[in-house]
Structure formats: structure tokens, C-alpha cells
Amino acid sequence: MITQQIPHAATISALRTRIRSWRDDRLTVGFVPTMGALHDGHLSLVRLAKAQCDRVVASIFVNPKQFAPGEDLDAYPRTLMDDAEKLTSARCDLIYLPTPDIMYPDGFSATVALEGPALGLETDIRPHFFDGVATVVAKLFNQVRPDMAFFGEKDYQQLLVIRQLVKDLDFPIDILAGATGRDRDGLALSSRNAYLTADERARAGQLNIILKEFAKTLETGTDRETAEAQALKACQDVFDSIDYIEARCAHTLAVLAPGPITGPTRILAAVRLGSTRLIDNMAANPPL
Numbered sequence: 001m002i003t004q005q006i007p008h009a010a011t012i013s014a015l016r017t018r019i020r021s022w023r024d025d026r027l028t029v030g031f032v033p034t035m036g037a038l039h040d041g042h043l044s045l046v047r048l049a050k051a052q053c054d055r056v057v058a059s060i061f062v063n064p065k066q067f068a069p070g071e072d073l074d075a076y077p078r079t080l081m082d083d084a085e086k087l088t089s090a091r092c093d094l095i096y097l098p099t100p101d102i103m104y105p106d107g108f109s110a111t112v113a114l115e116g117p118a119l120g121l122e123t124d125i126r127p128h129f130f131d132g133v134a135t136v137v138a139k140l141f142n143q144v145r146p147d148m149a150f151f152g153e154k155d156y157q158q159l160l161v162i163r164q165l166v167k168d169l170d171f172p173i174d175i176l177a178g179a180t181g182r183d184r185d186g187l188a189l190s191s192r193n194a195y196l197t198a199d200e201r202a203r204a205g206q207l208n209i210i211l212k213e214f215a216k217t218l219e220t221g222t223d224r225e226t227a228e229a230q231a232l233k234a235c236q237d238v239f240d241s242i243d244y245i246e247a248r249c250a251h252t253l254a255v256l257a258p259g260p261i262t263g264p265t266r267i268l269a270a271v272r273l274g275s276t277r278l279i280d281n282m283a284a285n286p287p288l
Contacts, residue, residue, distance in 0.1 A: 009096050010098070012143050019057070019144065028055070029054070029148075030055070030056045030146055030147065030150060031059070031144045032059075033136075033140050034059060035060070035063060035191070036060040036062060036191070037077035037079050037191035038083045040181050041154060042152075043087075044178050046092050049150045053148055055094070058087050058096070059096040060095065060096070061098050061103065062076050064132075065128075065136060067132070077191055080097075111131050111135050112165065114134055114161055114164055114165060116160075116252065116253075117252060121244055121253065121270075134162075147172075149162075149175055151175065152177070153179055153281070154189070156281040159177055160252075180281075185208070187204050187208060190278070195275060196273060196274070196276050200273040206238045207239075212282065213231070213234070214227055214231040214245070215283065218261050220287060222260065224256050228247060231245050241271070242272075243272070243277070245268070245270075246267070247261065247284065249263065251264065268280075
């Protein structure tokens with residue numbers, strides 16, 4: 001349990017009571033949903049929310065619906081005390097701690113499923129994933145009812161899925177993106193980085209280098225197919241396996257036509273080192 005000195009709510013009614021008091025004072029509410037095991041990438045979103053809103057709620061909930069059988073639900077790091085202290089230091093105003101029985105009570109049967117940016121890439125490997133994400137985020141949005149919600153660009157496909165969710169279901173919420181937090185060698189910050197062995201961690205930073213080279217190659221006018229093949233080969237030389245490394249339309253994640261890129265592009269990658277899966281992305285723009 002976290003200490004009483006840290007503001008938190010464990011039920012929907014307690015959450016709404018606190019938020020109602022803010023609304024009575026005409027304060028705006030920002031929301032940062034997380035699965036805990038917080039790092040500076042998460043905290044940067046809290047800081048961004050604090051700059052944009054009068055009050056900030058962060059949730060911590062390890063969502064079972066986005067884990068398939070055999071994935072790391074049971075092993076996913078849970079560091080509640082440390083997370084709560086970090087959120088307090090980042091001046092978060094309320095920590096929401098729903099339990100699985102609150103989020104998915106007996107008889108729960110709804111699923112939110114999207115197409116568009118949810119198709120391909122992650123769903124080629126984890127077909128259940130975005131249904132689980134969209135369902136839990138829709139519930140959290142209904143529970144918190146924020147004015148703004150904040151997501152990191154590190155999970156770029158997820159960011160576009162959430163924006164599509166808000167558009168399609170008419171949530172009156174502005175979705176703001178925070179830049180990807182990175183370690184000194186460029187590795188994107190992730191709770192799962194804690195799984196890496198020392199040797200794997202030494203290799204992991206190469207993903208950022210490969211993505212930068214991929215973007216540079218595209219921006220010089222090289223055909224997308226050639227640039228992708230070069231990046232794939234570079235990944236195969238470093239990582240144990242590659243789920244994907246592709247250039248897609250930055251706005252929709254649609255598959256690009258052959259040839260040089262002609263509009264804003266996003267490179268997305270998912271690779272594996274041992275039991276750890278790393279994802280990252282990078283922007284690329286067509287040559288002037």
C-alpha cells in the first residue's frame with residue numbers, strides 16, 4: 001500500500017469525487033495513463049500535463065487484456081511504492097489505482113476494436129494488442145473524463161490508435177504527444193529495458209543508430225524498398241530476431257508506394273534481444 005500522504009484513489013467513486021471538486025473550481029484536468037514501472041519518459045508526460053492543465057491524474061494499471069497467453073503479464077515489473085514517489089515528485093495531483101475487478105467486473109463483455117492505424121505492424125505480431133489498449137483506454141477516459149490526455153511518441157502506432165479512438169467515439173478530449181525519452185546511447189526508455197542482460201543492453205542502443213541511418217537514407221531520395229532492406233540487414237546483424245522495421249505514412253500508417261518517399265514518413269521497428277522486445281520509431285521527411 002502507498003502512504004496516506006500521497007493523494008490516490010482506488011475506486012471510481014473516489015476518483016470522481018476528487019475530480020468533481022476540481023470541476024467545481026473550474027480547473028482543467030490532464031490525464032496520463034500508465035502501467036507503472038515508471039521511468040523519466042512517463043514523468044516527462046506528467047510534467048507536460050502540468051504545463052498544460054490545472055490538475056493532473058496519472059493511472060497505474062497493468063492491463064491484462066493487452067497481454068496474450070505466454071506474454072509477460074505475471075513478470076511485468078510492479079513498483080508501486082517507487083512509482084508513487086516519482087509521481088509525487090513530478091507534482092502529479094492524483095494517482096488512480098484501479099484493480100482488475102474494477103476495470104473488468106464479473107460479466108464484463110465489451111471490446112473496443114479499431115481498424116485504420118491499428119492494422120498491421122504490432123497487430124501482425126500481437127493481434128489482440130490494440131483491442132486491449134482501446135478497451136482499457138476508453139474505460140479510463142470515461143472514468144477520469146479529462147480535458148487532455150498525454151501519450152508518448154515512443155509507442156507511435158498506439159498514439160495514432162488512441163487519436164482514432166477519440167475521433168471515432170467523440171470523446172471530448174485533446175490528445176497530446178510527448179517526445180520519446182532516450183538513454184545516453186539513444187535507446188528509447190521502456191519499463192521492459194530492465195529485462196535486458198548487460199550484453200543485451202550494450203547491443204540495444206544500436207537500434208537508434210539503425211533508425212537514424214534508415215531515416216537519413218530515405219531523406220536522400222533512396223527508394224523505400226532499398227532503405228528498408230538495408231535497415232533489415234543491419235538489424236539482423238545485431239538483434240536476435242526482428243518483428244518488423246518499416247517506413248509508413250506518418251499520418252495514417254498506410255503502406256507506402258514503391259520508390260522514394262513523397263510525404264511525412266514514420267519508421268517503426270520492433271526487435272528482440274533474448275526475451276526482451278524493443279520498439280522504437282523515427283520521423284523521416286522527403287528530400288527538398
